[in-house]
Structures are given as C-alpha cells and as structure tokens.
Amino acid sequence: MSSISGRLLQTFLSYGVRILLLLLVVSIIAFALVCLSPVDPIQQYILGVGSVSAEQREELEDYWGVNDAPVERYMNWLTALLHGDFGVSLLYRRPVLDIIGERFLNSIALMFSSWLLSGVIGFTLGCLMGMYRERMTDRILKKICYILSSIPTFWLGLILLLVFSVYLKWFPIGFSSPIGITSSEVSLWQRLYHLALPAITLSLMSFSQIALHTRQKLIDVMESDYVLFARSRGESRFTVLRRHGLRNIVLPALTLQFASFAELFGGSVIAENVFSYPGLGSAVSAAGLNSDVPLLLGITIFSTLFVCIGNMIANLLYGVVDPQIREAQS
Amino acid sequence: MKEPLLEVVDLSVSFKMYDSLLERKELKVISDLSLTLYPNEVLAVAGSSGSGKSLLASAILGLLPPHAKIGGKMYYQGRRLTPALQKELRGSQLALVPQSISYLDPLMKIGKQVDGHKKPHPASDRIKLFEHLGLPKGTEKLYPFQLSGGMARRVLVSTAILSSANIIIADEPTPGMSLEQSIEALSMFRQMADSGKAVILITHDIDLAFQFADRIAVFYAGTTVETASSEDFRTGPSALRHPYSKALWNALPQNGFVPLPGFQPYAGDLPQGCPFSPRCPMSTPECQKTMPPTQKIRGGEVRCIYAT
Numbered sequence: 001m002s003s004i005s006g007r008l009l010q011t012f013l014s015y016g017v018r019i020l021l022l023l024l025v026v027s028i029i030a031f032a033l034v035c036l037s038p039v040d041p042i043q044q045y046i047l048g049v050g051s052v053s054a055e056q057r058e059e060l061e062d063y064w065g066v067n068d069a070p071v072e073r074y075m076n077w078l079t080a081l082l083h084g085d086f087g088v089s090l091l092y093r094r095p096v097l098d099i100i101g102e103r104f105l106n107s108i109a110l111m112f113s114s115w116l117l118s119g120v121i122g123f124t125l126g127c128l129m130g131m132y133r134e135r136m137t138d139r140i141l142k143k144i145c146y147i148l149s150s151i152p153t154f155w156l157g158l159i160l161l162l163v164f165s166v167y168l169k170w171f172p173i174g175f176s177s178p179i180g181i182t183s184s185e186v187s188l189w190q191r192l193y194h195l196a197l198p199a200i201t202l203s204l205m206s207f208s209q210i211a212l213h214t215r216q217k218l219i220d221v222m223e224s225d226y227v228l229f230a231r232s233r234g235e236s237r238f239t240v241l242r243r244h245g246l247r248n249i250v251l252p253a254l255t256l257q258f259a260s261f262a263e264l265f266g267g268s269v270i271a272e273n274v275f276s277y278p279g280l281g282s283a284v285s286a287a288g289l290n291s292d293v294p295l296l297l298g299i300t301i302f303s304t305l306f307v308c309i310g311n312m313i314a315n316l317l318y319g320v321v322d323p324q325i326r327e328a329q330s
Numbered sequence: 331m332k333e334p335l336l337e338v339v340d341l342s343v344s345f346k347m348y349d350s351l352l353e354r355k356e357l358k359v360i361s362d363l364s365l366t367l368y369p370n371e372v373l374a375v376a377g378s379s380g381s382g383k384s385l386l387a388s389a390i391l392g393l394l395p396p397h398a399k400i401g402g403k404m405y406y407q408g409r410r411l412t413p414a415l416q417k418e419l420r421g422s423q424l425a426l427v428p429q430s431i432s433y434l435d436p437l438m439k440i441g442k443q444v445d446g447h448k449k450p451h452p453a454s455d456r457i458k459l460f461e462h463l464g465l466p467k468g469t470e471k472l473y474p475f476q477l478s479g480g481m482a483r484r485v486l487v488s489t490a491i492l493s494s495a496n497i498i499i500a501d502e503p504t505p506g507m508s509l510e511q512s513i514e515a516l517s518m519f520r521q522m523a524d525s526g527k528a529v530i531l532i533t534h535d536i537d538l539a540f541q542f543a544d545r546i547a548v549f550y551a552g553t554t555v556e557t558a559s560s561e562d563f564r565t566g567p568s569a570l571r572h573p574y575s576k577a578l579w580n581a582l583p584q585n586g587f588v589p590l591p592g593f594q595p596y597a598g599d600l601p602q603g604c605p606f607s608p609r610c611p612m613s614t615p616e617c618q619k620t621m622p623p624t625q626k627i628r629g630g631e632v633r634c635i636y637a638t
Contacts, residue, residue, distance in 0.1 A: 225433045228388070228428075231391075231393050232420055234417075234446075234447075235447050243447055248436070324475050
C-alpha cells in the first residue's frame, strides 16, 4: 500500500513541477504580449481618477514604473505574484484574486454543468451511432454532429437566446440572477434557471466531438478480434456492448473530456459574453477591452492552471484505470 | 456409419468490393466448399496462409461481416443451420478456439473472461481446469497482456473445454509455437475429440495435422480439393488423389522439399475451371472449362477429373 501512495506522491510531484514550469513560460509570454500590445494601463487608471495634467500623468507613469525595462517590470510582477499578490484590478478597483475567486464560482457552475451535459449526451449518442453504424440513426446523428461542430458558439447562443428567451420567454435574457435583488436573496433555483441556456449552448457546442470520437472507438471495438470471439461464445450485440464495449471506450472518452478543459474555457468566454453571464470569461474580455492588465494577466495564469489540471486528471485517470499503463508505471 | 455432426455443402462466401469508383465487383473467397464432420474426429482443414480458411470458421459460426454474401447449405445434426440456429448454438454447441491473444478483451481479467457472460459452469470447474492445464495460481487475476504466449494458448483452449460444445473450431492454434508447444496444443484437441467431441482444425501446418487429425481436407484457392484420411497422407503420393495434395506432400522437407512452381491465385483472380489447372502437370483444355465436381475415390473425396 505504501508503494502505491509513494508512487502517487511521485506522480503528483512530477506533474507539479511540470505545471509550475509551464505557468512560468505562460506568464513570460503573456507579459511580453501585453508589453507589445497598445494596451495602456495608465490611461485606464486615469479614467478612474478623473482628468490629469501631463506632469501628473508622467508622475503616475514613474510611480507605476511603466517606463522601466520590461524585464525589470516582469520581475517585479512575478515577485509580487509569488507572494500571492496579483495586484488590483483597474476596472473593478478590487484585488484581482477576489474577482477571480468570485467570477470563477459562477463560471465553474456553468462550465461544470455543460461539461457534464456534453459528456453524457456525447457518450450516449456516440454509443448509439456506433451500435447502429451506417443505419438511419447513425446517419442522422452524424450529420447533426458535423453541423453542430461547425457552428460558431456565439451564433448558436444568439439563436437560442432569440428563440427561447425573446420569443418563447422560457429563459431569462441574461445574467446569473434576477435583476433588482441582492445576491444573498438569490435562490438556488433562480441560479440554475439563469444557468440553463448558457450551459445548453456550451454543451451543444462540445458534445459532437465526444460523440464522434466514441462512435469511432465503439466501431473499432465491435470489429476487434475479441468481440468476434465474445460473439462466438454466444454473447449478443448488447451483451458485448455491456461487457466489452463500455469497458474499452469509457476511458478514452473520459480522457478526451478532461482534456477538453481548454475548449470549455474558450467556449465559456464567448457564451458568457452572449448571455451577459458574470463569469471568468466575461471578465477576461472586459479586462482586455479596458486595458485592465493585472486582471488580464491574473486570469491568464489562472486559466492555464485550470487547463493543466484538466490534462493532469486525464493523464492520471489512464494510470488508474488501464491495467497496461498501471503496470508500465510501476 | 455414424451420423454426421456437421455438414457443409457447396459453401461459398463472397464480398462486395468497389474495384474502382463505380465498378462493383464480387470477390469470391470461398467457393463450393464441402465438408462433413463426424463425432470423435479431428478434421484438419489444411492450406496455405491467407487462403480464406479463417472465413470458414466465421461462416460456420454465422459471424461473417455484414457485407459478406453467403451461398450453399450447412446442416447441424441434420438440421438446416440457419442464422437463428447459429445464434442458439454459439457458445453452447459451437466453440471457437482463436489463434492469438488479441481475441481476449485487453481490459478484462482472465477469470471473468473465461467464465463467460452466462457463467454456465461454477468457478471451481475453471480453477480445476487451470490447474490441470498447468496454469499457475492467480492466472485468473491477470490481464491478457500479462500472459506468456503459452499461457494465453491454454487460456483460449480452456474456454472451449469448459463450454459443453460438441463442435470445436480451432483456427490456426499453432503458429509462433515451438514444436513441443504445438504438440501439446494439438494433443489437447485430440483429447477433446476422443472424449466425444468433434474438432475442425484449421491449420497450415500440414505436417502436424498428419499426426493428430483423422482426416485432412486440403484447401486450395477457396475450396477443398481433396479430403482423405491422415493415413493416406502419411503413406504418400501413391495413396493421394489430387495432384495438389501430391505436390504438397513432395514439398515437405522430409519428402524431398520439391517446390511447386507458381503461386496460389488470389480470390477475385481465379482462373476459369479448376483453380489448380495453371500449375497442374496433368492439366488439359478440359480442366479449364468447369470446376471439377467432387468424386468419391478410394474412400476419399477429390475434385479432379483425372483423379485415380
């Protein structure tokens, strides 16, 4: 038992080191890109203070150190970051970490529900298509998958908004809670109600990938030698699916789903904007549009971590579930 | 004469293929193949690799891919072997012993896999059999990739022994084995036949088939050209009927290693008439007209108009 926990610790440590290195590289690239971009944080700061003279502006630039060498500025930022100080958002005038924490809670609800929904729908449809390959069910579902994966998220979001919120009035038009009440009064039901349409949009965008992948995997399994042998031993097609199919396709599907955190985050940026949903995604576009450099960089670092963790889970799952990889690791 | 357990009459298997973009062509892999299988016997179906022998196993089990077209008739204990009957017999009366470890689910433990989905026998039977087959304790807890080649073979054979099947189809059970391992494997099939079952041994190892089979059906270009007792094959060309069987015998290392010029025609590229005629020393224009019918000569069956 101790060897297993020791191995797990070792795996975690090696992933931890890799993630830290990656975060460092991402922070350098993100910082360099912001330096090269026309984004002007002083201008944004002045907007909040009121009009200033040219001298005052110069003083401010000196105070914030925007004219220092980029390397020096990066080191200052990194040092602060390592002390847990992500800076203060210029747009919201609050610590970046607080904003990320608050927005992330909203986003995680949206991303997790759409992630779950797309996983379940995608996997089920994939199994159906694989079992009824080249029959009517498969052909129709496959076309739907191709169409959905080629539609842009914002467009689908707008259409759903138009149909279900504007015409049918089944869902609210935006935000994560009703307008005009304080956040402490919002009930769980109201939150879910506001969450539904953005989550459906987001999962509609991503289930086709998992469905098509599962379909192909199941077809491969059904044509394999071991399924032929299982059938020769009297197993029906559905027994084969239950005994061998699911066992052999769940793992790749799960891995793909965990590795899709990057697309999930990217999709949520667009969906949150379309639905005015106050999550991390709408915060990142607001930060970009309003030259809120501390918030922009903070979210970049945070989302990198988020995607890395998703990939790490995918990798770890393989080791836990697949006996061949489990043995190779030991 | 005993009642035949299985009869295959003029079986043909073909696949629809797209030759070019629009031209559809039928690829005949097995043509007019006939076999009769009796209880207590090992019938070897011998022929070179890639000649479609494995499809014979799939055809009997009713597990050909959906785009395969099947012709001819098959009977199980006198009953017409329909897809419904095949479904009923699979796993109960018909058992397949596949050729390699790739026929085991890579993610399922051996014990669960050997027991099968219906668990027709108590686990204690399997434990006893594993012990008898010399499989080490704990084998049932292993995954297929953890088995050695020899263990995998015994595991695969164990599935057929545990089933109550009376027809066992062994598909190339010996490639990649040492001589001792092959002998061990074939002895297991011999024992099964001696205990009242019937075994179809699909193999390209003619030499070993002579030793363990009762009768041998020589498979050439998708059909059986001669079916004769192993005794005839041990005796040599004088006892054999078909020129291909004789050539096969002469090509064995201990019998002179005489090669036969030419090569077996591929499915879809078969010559008109007798498929062996282009390589046959006795070939006449008559041979190229139609496929020779099966004749009974000296207790064997042969498809050659000049057979004696």
